[in-house]
């Protein structure tokens with residue numbers, strides 16, 4: 001079954017469930033534009049999640065999902081709210097949904113984990129998840145080590161359930177490439193940061209607009225949690241400490257609250273501007289509607305033109 005039919009959406013695009021960022025009005029705008037709006041519950045209390053779910057219900061009659069960041073310590077409480085509020089689609093990241101699968105199944109909830117490797121993709125399929133987002137290291141935030149170009153076809157070959165491609169996708173060419181590699185849809189995060197409806201501080205959006213293809217780097221490998229963000233003074237200090245084998249406490253002290261500092265206070269020099277490598281192609285702020293319709297019109301045109309190309313010589 002196609003992703004659009006499974007989820008009841010017009011375009012096969014998920015908005016990344018970015019912690020602290022994927023909230024109203026971004027989520028409702030994505031669902032109203034025909035994609036899958038996803039509430040990012042990372043760091044939320046149960047009541048904050050309930051509030052965001054009710055705001056999404058008030059802003060769209062289309063499907064939307066909740067993303068669970070599984071490293072958090074209040075997942076059971078968040079799932080209770082998801083069930084009470086009747087949300088039927090959950091994406092997950094940064095851990096395994098295994099402990100919660102029976103509850104999801106009993107409540108008819110579609111589960112779509114984001115995975116960074118073939119091994120984890122196969123583990124998820126065995127758990128009975130409904131589809132998989134294969135996310136390449138190009139993505140922003142918490143990432144694996146494999147690129148989308150290498151990861152996506154290997155995951156497609158390894159599982160029998162639908163695969164969505166993520167990491168480095170921000171225009172119709174990226175959508176067409178993901179479909180060429182066997183994906184049935186795409187997940188996009190960074191490109192949504194350059195939208196009118198993205199609720200971050202304007203400085204955060206300008207940092208994404210100003211960035212180029214080499215503006216991001218990965219920190220946190222020494223902590224076992226690699227995270228891609230735009231290079232700034234805090235990141236330079238973090239890398240210096242990592243190279244000096246600083247303690248976990250020292251590193252976490254530096255990064256604690258850094259996401260909020262950038263997202264809400266607009267301190268993009270000392271906060272964490274999580275974004276993917278495609279930020280170099282996000283050069284203007286548009287509405288979500290413009291972004292999604294342009295992306296899929298472009299993708300359709302690219303696929304039609306590709307069908308006229310012969311890759312085998314005469």
Ligand SMILES: O=C(O)COc1ccc(-c2c[nH]c(CNC(=O)Nc3ncc(Sc4ccccn4)s3)n2)cc1
Nearest residue numbers: 019042093094095096114115116120141142143144227
């Ligand atoms: O062990 C298993 O079975 C599963 O193991 C997994 C291991 C990793 C993953 C994974 C990697 N990437 C993703 C999906 N993407 C993400 O989760 N991206 C994120 N970005 C920011 C986040 S919040 C944060 C704040 C500070 C430091 C770290 N993270 S979470 N999931 C999924 C599963």
